[in-house]
Structures are given as structure tokens and as C-alpha cells.
Amino acid sequence: MPQAEAQTPSDTQTQALASEDDQAPREDDASVAIRLEDVALGYGPTIVQQGLSFAIRRSDVFIIMGGSGCGKSTVMRALTGLLAPRQGQVFLQDQSLWEVSEEARTQLLRGVGVMYQSGALWSSMTLEENIALPLEQYTPLSKQQISELAEYKLALVGLAGFGGYYPGQISGGMRKRVGVARAMALDPDILFFDEPSAGLDPLSARRLDDLILELRDSLGTTMVVITHDLDSLFLIGDDAVFLDAETHSMLTTGHPKQLRDHSEIDEVRAFLRRGES
Ligand SMILES: Nc1ncnc2c1ncn2[C@@H]1O[C@H](COP(=O)(O)OP(=O)(O)O)[C@@H](O)[C@H]1O
Numbered sequence: 001m002p003q004a005e006a007q008t009p010s011d012t013q014t015q016a017l018a019s020e021d022d023q024a025p026r027e028d029d030a031s032v033a034i035r036l037e038d039v040a041l042g043y044g045p046t047i048v049q050q051g052l053s054f055a056i057r058r059s060d061v062f063i064i065m066g067g068s069g070c071g072k073s074t075v076m077r078a079l080t081g082l083l084a085p086r087q088g089q090v091f092l093q094d095q096s097l098w099e100v101s102e103e104a105r106t107q108l109l110r111g112v113g114v115m116y117q118s119g120a121l122w123s124s125m126t127l128e129e130n131i132a133l134p135l136e137q138y139t140p141l142s143k144q145q146i147s148e149l150a151e152y153k154l155a156l157v158g159l160a161g162f163g164g165y166y167p168g169q170i171s172g173g174m175r176k177r178v179g180v181a182r183a184m185a186l187d188p189d190i191l192f193f194d195e196p197s198a199g200l201d202p203l204s205a206r207r208l209d210d211l212i213l214e215l216r217d218s219l220g221t222t223m224v225v226i227t228h229d230l231d232s233l234f235l236i237g238d239d240a241v242f243l244d245a246e247t248h249s250m251l252t253t254g255h256p257k258q259l260r261d262h263s264e265i266d267e268v269r270a271f272l273r274r275g276e277s
């Protein structure tokens with residue numbers, strides 16, 4: 001992935017972005033990591049979200065936001081291969097995720113890493129063993145190579161030398177960083193985070209934000225982040241989509257600060273200004 005394309009959330013870039021209420025930006029294909037075209041998602045008879053059309057640019061930090069239960073995690077499931085859409089298409093690296101063969105889909109999903117809310121580490125395994133797991137499963141590397149790679153991934157998230165510790169011996173913030181290291185084990189092009197700062201103290205939450213930006217800047221990884229945390233989404237977000245529980249659809253896309261200051265949609269402004277007097 002060309003580093004020159006890496007986006008940094010500077011104010012000048014903010015100015016350069018398209019109007020925030022532009023619902024379906026049609027981007028140059030090479031600059032797009034994920035595109036949804038008229039996607040509908042649901043469980044059984046229930047439709048959770050429909051009419052989803054938006055693009056996630058490569059090397060952006062893209063925020064999925066909206067109230068509790070509106071369908072953020074459901075959208076993430078569709079983008080990570082766990083839930084087939086009722087309608088519409090999801091393009092990953094320009095291939096229709098749900099129309100290619102199962103083999104091709106598995107291959108596409110190798111390029112996707114997911115960090116789940118809890119970090120989801122095995123408590124009976126050391127940190128190194130936790131990170132080694134996907135490498136043992138999906139690569140032909142030797143034990144020694146895997147061990148070295150696991151140590152390298154730990155160093156990437158600021159935990160060099162902690163490989164021999166168990167999850168119970170480190171703080172919640174450190175466990176989340178290990179979750180990031182494990183999600184990065186197979187060098188994904190796209191990394192998903194479902195409410196990464198949930199349950200963290202503010203300082204650990206900021207450190208996790210810094211880590212997301214550092215990894216994006218150094219590796220060019222596209223970051224898709226579900227979060228409620230306003231400080232976080234204004235700090236790290238280059239672009240965002242706002243999902244609405246009532247209409248079961250997206251209300252708008254755009255840069256979080258632009259949406260806060262200029263969105264014409266009351267609900268979006270209110271969401272992004274909550275806590276302000
Ligand atoms: N596995 C499931 N089966 C049925 N309904 C589900 C399932 N997962 C989530 N839902 C429902 O779908 C809606 C959206 O859930 P979710 O995507 O988890 O929302 P969010 O992540 O925005 O809080 C909710 O009404 C939830 O109850």
C-alpha cells in the first residue's frame with residue numbers, strides 16, 4: 001500500500017473533504033478499501049439497516065457511529081464476512097465479498113483483522129502464544145519464526161518483552177493492545193475495532209487512540225472503528241457514517257468535526273455535541 005496515500009487528520013485535509021451530507025461518494029477505485037452499494041442487513045424477519053451506500057478510503061480511520069442498537073456491530077459483521085447482506089453488495093479491495101467463491105472470500109478475509117470489544121484473549125496462554133495462534137493456523141512458518149513475529153507484533157503495540165506474561169498479569173489497557181497485536185498478526189490491510197475504548201480509563205483510551213494512529217501512519221492500514229467516545233472520534237476520525245435506529249438507515253457520512261459543526265441533520269449534531277452546554 002503506497003505510504004504517500006496515508007491520510008493524516010489535519011485541519012487542511014478536513015477542509016478538502018467533500019460536503020458532509022454527500023451520501024454516496026463515488027471514489028476512484030484505487031483509493032477505496034471497502035464499498036457498500038445499497039446494502040440491507042438483518043436477522044430473521046428483522047431488518048436492522050438498509051440502503052447503506054458508502055465508501056471507506058484506504059488508510060483512513062473510518063468511524064461507524066450511532067446510538068446503541070442501531071446496527072453498528074451488525075455492519076461490522078457484514079464487512080468482516082460473518083453476515084451475508086439481504087440485499088446489495090459489499091466490495092472489499094474491489095471484489096464483491098458475497099458473490100465470489102467461498103475460497104476467494106476466505107482469501108479476501110485474510111486481509112482483514114478484527115479486534116473485539118473484550119480483546120478476547122485466552123487466559124491460559126501467554127501473550128506470545130495468543131498472538132502466535134493465528135500465525136500457526138494460517139501460515140507455514142516455523143515455531144522459531146512465529147515466536148519472533150509474535151514478539152515483533154508485541155513491540156509494535158508498545159509491549160516489547162511482555163511475551164511471557166499471561167493476560168491476567170497485565171492491565172486492561174495492555175490487554176487491549178495485545179488484542180490489537182493479535183488482530184495485526186497476519187498483516188491485515190484493514191483492521192476493525194468494535195468499541196475499543198469500552199471499559200478503559202481515559203488515559204488508556206487515549207493511548208489506544210494514539211496506537212491506532214501510529215499503526216495507520218506507519219503501515220498504511222485502513223482502520224474501521226465503532227465508537228461512542230466523542231474525544232476519540234474527533235481525535236482519530238478522518239471520515240464517518242452515522243447510522244439511525246429509527247429509520248434503519250444511514251443519515252449521513254463525513255468528517256466527524258465537519259458533521260458536528262455543519263451537519264444539517266439535528267440528530268447528528270445533537271449526537272456529536274452531547275455533553276456540551
Ligand atoms: N444475532 C442476532 N440475532 C438477532 N438480532 C440481533 C442479533 N445481533 C443483534 N441483533 C439486533 O440487531 C440490532 C442491532 O444490533 P447491533 O448491531 O449489535 O447494534 P449496535 O452495535 O449499534 O449497538 C439490535 O436490535 C439487536 O438486538
Ligand SMILES: [Mg+2]
Pocket residue numbers: 072073074194
Ligand atoms: Mg455493538
